[in-house]
Amino acid sequence: xxxxxxxxxxxxxxxxxxxxxxxxxxxxxxxxxxxxxxxxxxxxxxxxxxxxxxxxxxxxxxxxxxxxxxxxxxxxxxxxxxxxxxxxxxxxxxxxxxxxxxxxx
Numbered sequence: 387x388x389x390x391x392x393x394x395x396x397x398x399x400x401x402x403x404x405x406x407x408x409x410x411x412x413x414x415x416x417x418x419x420x421x422x423x424x425x426x427x428x429x430x431x432x433x434x435x436x437x438x439x440x441x442x443x444x445x446x447x448x449x450x451x452x453x454x455x456x457x458x459x460x461x462x463x464x465x466x467x468x469x470x471x472x473x474x475x476x477x478x479x480x481x482x483x484x485x486x487x488x489x490x491x
Contacts, residue, residue, distance in 0.1 A: 404433035448486050
């Protein structure tokens with residue numbers, strides 16, 4: 387069974403586990419699936435406290451040309467990382483946001 391099918395099966399059994407939905411989003415992203423954006427939106431809506439999703443989601447939407455959405459996701463992730471005192475993730479999100487802003491100049 388391939389990884390995506392396995393994760394989808396596990397997600398059906400455990401729909402309240404953000405890690406599974408995150409894994410599904412990353413598999414869709416890796417395969418450049420049209421489901422990627424939907425999956426990231428669902429992840430950010432259902433599990434806004436799942437910090438790991440912000441970097442990958444913002445990166446995805448930025449790559450697809452949804453710059454305002456990507457910047458907003460970075461901002462939310464930065465706010466969450468700061469509130470959780472996750473300094474490494476905070477620095478990574480700030481750096482990624484700054485890189486996107488520079489690319490947009």
